[in-house]
Structures are given as structure tokens and as C-alpha cells.
Amino acid sequence: NAGVTQTPKFRILKIGQSMTLQCTQDMNHNYMYWYRQDPGMGLKLIYYSVGAGITDKGEVPNGYNVSRSTTEDFPLRLELAAPSQTSVYFCASSSLAGGHGDTQYFGPGTRLTVL
Amino acid sequence: AQSVSQHNHHVILSEAASLELGCNYSYGGTVNLFWYVQYPGQHLQLLLKYFSGDPLVKGIKGFEAEFIKSKFSFNLRKPSVQWSDTAEYFCAVNAGYSTLTFGKGTMLLVSP
Numbered sequence: 001n002a003g004v005t006q007t008p009k010f011r012i013l014k015i016g017q018s019m020t021l022q023c024t025q026d027m028n029h030n031y032m033y034w035y036r037q038d039p040g041m042g043l044k045l046i047y048y049s050v051g052a053g054i055t056d057k058g059e060v061p062n063g064y065n066v067s068r069s070t071t072e073d074f075p076l077r078l079e080l081a082a083p084s085q086t087s088v089y090f091c092a093s094s095s096l097a098g099g100h101g102d103t104q105y106f107g108p109g110t111r112l113t114v115l
Numbered sequence: 116a117q118s119v120s121q122h123n124h125h126v127i128l129s130e131a132a133s134l135e136l137g138c139n140y141s142y143g144g145t146v147n148l149f150w151y152v153q154y155p156g157q158h159l160q161l162l163l164k165y166f167s168g169d170p171l172v173k174g175i176k177g178f179e180a181e182f183i184k185s186k187f188s189f190n191l192r193k194p195s196v197q198w199s200d201t202a203e204y205f206c207a208v209n210a211g212y213s214t215l216t217f218g219k220g221t222m223l224l225v226s227p
Binding site: 044058090103106107108109 | 147
């Protein structure tokens, strides 16, 4: 199993550009999450999904959008990139059994810089 | 809403020193508690977790944590740290149907 994979690893965007961060998991997990990690701030939840076709906002959803058309994939979309979105983005997944309280498995992250 | 507080942002220790990282949470009901670790350049991985039962939880690499309900704490401990323990450590809490809330993290630097 590859676990949780994310692409790209690094990306530099100009202000106003858009991009999609890809996340795929091969563990048949129902729950998937997007976090951003900023220095000294821990991880903040952007969006999450409890299954295909179901998504919900987390703590910091503004400026982002998500979709979940399959169990495996959970892409994160930035429509109009802003410098405040410079961060490291992590995707994670967990099984249905424990709900949000189950162990989360993280991807390697995408380091995004917006200039 | 639940919240998590980690007492120290940075900790510097020499090899073989003992480690205790503090974590307090605010929620009055039943909680699930986690410690995740992020080694330099790597993604987060689970160190240990508490769901119920014995409040002393043992994790990987010799780490343990004790859940003290009366103090709303879940401190992480290791009797003797190694250089390879250099990493950032995150405490996290989940209560009921809520999503996971992470603390701000503690950066541990172990000097050889």
C-alpha cells in the first residue's frame, strides 16, 4: 500500500493564480481531511469528507474548495491564490470505524508559496 | 469547542536526558487523545493514542503518555531521549463527533 499520496511536493504560484492539490489514498478509508500547517501554529483543518459526495468545512475554509467524487481522491482547489495561503498542506485519511477519533494517516505534504 | 494547549514551543535536551512534554485540553466529556510526531522533512505519524482503559499508554520508540482526567492532561514522556528523537511533537484531541484539534506543537532538539 502506498498509503496517502499527494502531488505536487512543491509549487510556487503568483497571486491570483489557481491550482489543485491532489490527494489519493489506497486504504479504502471513508474519512479524508485537508490541513494547513504554518510555523508555530500547529495544524488547522481546512475541509473534510466523511465519504464520497460528502464534504464539510473545517476551521479555515476560506479561499479553498474541495470535492469528493470517489473514495480514493480528495482534491483541494485554490481559486485565487493569496500570499496568506503560503503554507504546507497535508492530506490525511482515517477509517470509518473510529470516526474522527480514529488514527489519521498523513500524506507527505505539499509546500506552497504564493508570491 | 475543544482546544489543546502545549506548554513548550521549543525544548532542547542532551542525549540520555529524560523528556516530558506537556499537553492540556479543554473539554469536559469523553475524549480521545493522540500524540503525533513529525520528523524533519517527513509527514506526521502516530506516536500513541488513548481511547479508554489504562490511562498509561505506551507508544512506539519507547514513548509513553499518561491521561490524567482530573487535570485534563495527556503528557508525553520518555526516560532517555536519543538524537533521532529530534522532531516536532503534536498533541491532539477529539471529542464526540468533532474533528481532531491539534496543539501548536513542540519542537524537540536533542543534542548528541
